[in-house]
Amino acid sequence: MKREWSLFAGLAVVLLVATLLAVAVPGAVSAPEDDVRRGFLQIRDVTVSHGQVGGETVPLTVETRVQHDGGPSENVSVLFRAVGSQSGLVEATRSVDVGTVEGEREVPVTANLTVPRRGGYRIQTVVYADGRRYDEGETEVGGVGTLTPEYAQTTVDFHRFAGGADAQPSVEYRIERAGEDTTTLNVSTYLTNNGDTPSEEVRLTLKARQADSNIVAAERTVRVGQIQPGTTANPSTTLTVPAEYNYYLDATLWKDGVIVTSTRAAANLDPSETISVNETRREVGLRVEDFERGDGAGGAPDRERPGTPVSEEGPGFTAALTLVALLAIALGLARRGGSRD
Template identity: 45%
Template sequence: MDTRTALLAAAAALLVAGAVGAVAAPDALTDPRETDEPPGHVDVAGATVAPGEIRGETAELRLGTDLEHRGGTVENVTVRHRAIGAESGLLVDETTVDVGDADFEGQRTVNGTITVEREGGYRIETVVFADGERRTSRTTRVSGVAALTPDYADTRVGFTDGSVWPTVAVSVADAGDGRATLSVSVSVTNRGDGASEDVDLRLYLRQAESNVIAADATETVGTVRPGRTDTVTATVEVPEGYNYYVDAALFDDDVLVDETQGVANLNPQETITADETVRDVEFSVEDFERGEDGAAGGDDAGAPDRDASDDSTPGFGPLVALVALVVAALTARRRR
């Protein structure tokens, strides 16, 4: 037997022996790709919700989902978020994040965003899918979305909330000829971590009984250091003898960011407090008419003239007298 024939015979013998062994012991031959690794499993370990971009009518919510993976690779993983109205039960927004194959060890955060209306509360339902098959879910509830401040009104400067130190303080700088010059001091505080930018302070002085605007003023609140309180002062002129509400507001680029109220009691017989009015204060519109120069009142503006009506008799005087005479005549005739 030559060498070639011997090699062929040996190869054939090995093939026959391998086939017999595979039949006798099927576990003897294994796929090299197969391992003892357990099947892959993915779960939600935690979920967070944080405000994103806040607009006038809507708010963006940033969702963070902590995925925990164990075992072998889980293919084609996706995370679906749904925002459902807490009261209506209606679907408000939905988004799906493609994660891909989960082959990492431990946990990984998957980020997503949804947009909701800036009112009410919501139920955020997060569902994890693997190859289109639902694997796990998590529900998070969100409330108080209306309290989120829009980005265009996001400033840390506001009126000071003090129990003793007044937010709005009013003093009389000058008085005479029926007019009073008031000095209005308003306290503002920077509650942020950095220096503030300029904002506008606008003041209205309203006569307490009529709500007529007697005077107004605008001042600029300059830079306020973080954690500091500054006082801004404005001067206004109003008719004396009346009580006034002092309405103060802060505007950032014509956006109202904060408001407060004080009072100015110039009537010695009656007083008012914030959000409270006294109704028996006599009022004269003439004192608050605008002159040609735009100022309230005219040359003889002052306290109302109450003598004009003292000498007059209310009702229809002559007509009442005539009726009385007729009644007397009829009575006398009957007696005869």
């Protein structure tokens, strides 16, 4: 009986102590509150943009928004990877430490990944907390190779006329002078500044390329200068070429020593056949001597000024090569005569 009373007395002491603790320290014996629950992390959104494009690489800025719920999450980090869409190779990786995240909110996390300027990429995002993977996501980025490098960007382009296949060409010509052996073409084009500010200094190269042989028969360069926003310039020059051949008129736009764009039109001077810029070439009776180097414009170039040629060249065989050939023939005849003696 005494033993039972001792057990009851001990139980009473325990209950008394628990009651005193509950009064003195509220919550000491209560269930855990909501703020000590395990935190939950989830990827909500991923956006990708590019920075200044280089010749070989492109910096991609990746931002992901991570949703957090529950109790505090410690040692949170986000891993970013850029994987080549075709090769499957990891081209760039970066891990960003976020630290401790508390409360119900979205946390933006940003990383920069520099990738080669080619193809497309899968951007993978993985969220960790205390070394444990909570969530992952992926987004696709295509056309990275089509991005224009910063050094080649310009608001100036060849004007594109409406009308599809029957549209007016961006490069056109007229016969300025027709001789027995040569024809002088006045070649012009249309350059439009599609930007909101004056363009950079640009220059234009115009070439007459014989359609079947690909020989450049004449070439001149025109300094265009600045073009005001929303306006079109109409630079022109003359090209003198051998008569009765068909030519491609190649126009190339340059900015600071870099080709930024080009276009082509056809010039049909052969009355027996015509060409277009999309047709297949075929062999013809080509006389290479017709394309010996000349001044390309029937005279000396003007001094440099906007809209006028600053340099010119013509392709083909030079007088020096002809002289070397004549000397070689003479030397061979002299040796033959000496051997007979």
